[in-house]
Amino acid sequence: MVHAKWLMVIGLSFIIYHLSFSHAVAQTDRQLIREGNKLFRAGQYADAETRYRKAVEANKDNPQAIYNLGNALMAQKKDSAAVEEFQKAAKLEKNPQRKYQAFHNIGVICQTKQMFQDAITAYKEALRLNPHDDQTRYNLELCKRQLKNQPQGGGGGNDDKKQDEQQQQQQQDQQKKDEQKKEEQEQQKPQMSKDNAEQLLNAALQQERQTQKRMQEQQQQQGRRRLKKNW
Numbered sequence: 001m002v003h004a005k006w007l008m009v010i011g012l013s014f015i016i017y018h019l020s021f022s023h024a025v026a027q028t029d030r031q032l033i034r035e036g037n038k039l040f041r042a043g044q045y046a047d048a049e050t051r052y053r054k055a056v057e058a059n060k061d062n063p064q065a066i067y068n069l070g071n072a073l074m075a076q077k078k079d080s081a082a083v084e085e086f087q088k089a090a091k092l093e094k095n096p097q098r099k100y101q102a103f104h105n106i107g108v109i110c111q112t113k114q115m116f117q118d119a120i121t122a123y124k125e126a127l128r129l130n131p132h133d134d135q136t137r138y139n140l141e142l143c144k145r146q147l148k149n150q151p152q153g154g155g156g157g158n159d160d161k162k163q164d165e166q167q168q169q170q171q172q173d174q175q176k177k178d179e180q181k182k183e184e185q186e187q188q189k190p191q192m193s194k195d196n197a198e199q200l201l202n203a204a205l206q207q208e209r210q211t212q213k214r215m216q217e218q219q220q221q222q223g224r225r226r227l228k229k230n231w
Contacts, residue, residue, distance in 0.1 A: 029059035036068060045075040063092035067102055079109045100129035104136050111139060116147035 036051030049072040055065035070085030083106055090102040107122035123140035127133065 029055040029062050029065055032058065033062075033065050033068060036072070040068070040072060040075070045072050048072045049076070061092060063089045063094075063098070066092065067098065070102070070105065074105065074109065079113065083109055096129045100126045100133065100136075103129065104133070104139075107136070107139060107143075111143055111146075114146070114150070116143045116150060119143045120147065 032051050032055035036048045036055065039045075039048035039051060049069060052065055052069035052072055055062060056069060059065065066085050067089035070082045070089060073079075073082035073085060086102040086106045090099055090106075093099040093102065103122045103126035107119045107126060110116070110119035110122060120140060120143050123136050123143065126136045127140065130136070
């Protein structure tokens with residue numbers, strides 16, 4: 001009887017331990033989420049990310065853990081990774097209210113990155129799930145205006161480079177035209193014959209000799225006047 005009693009106690013203890021262990025495993029992801037939430041509210045986003053990742057490892061089908069992981073990544077500006085987690089959470093989440101939040105956050109990230117078309121798609125999905133969210137509606141309308149004003153074709157840097165090259169080419173073409181026009185004008189000027197040039201040169205030389213002769217005569221006269229005066 002004593003032996004049987006001990007076996008019964010051991011068996012009961014094993015069942016209690018097994019149930020407690022199973023319960024602990026089932027609660028692990030929720031406990032980790034709560035710990036992550038405390039860290040997130042304290043601004044410790046990297047530590048919160050670690051807790052949320054552990055929660056996801058414990059239960060890969062927990063949309064709350066995945067969504068919160070996306071928030072922690074978003075707070076650290078890990079935008080691409082955050083969008084991936086929000087998309088996963090939106091697929092798993094059954095609650096429309098929580099599901100719309102995932103799409104709203106995707107829209108915010110895409111809008112920040114000026115990916116306006118993707119942001120519009122996300123905001124529309126969020127509004128479909130929660131038509132009463134004025135903030136999402138405002139963001140949607142803002143994205144539509146931003147998309148309308150966005151330069152078409154993307155690659156703004158390449159377009160600017162092409163414009164600069166075109167302007168440089170136009171300037172070079174204009175410079176060539178100006179040079180050609182100047183040459184044509186020079187050619188159209190009346191050309192002086194060789195005989196005329198020699199005549200002008202001789203006249204200039206003769207005029208210079210006469211000027212020098214007059215200057216010499218004036219100097220001699222002034223010298224005579226000085227001598228007379230000094231005398």
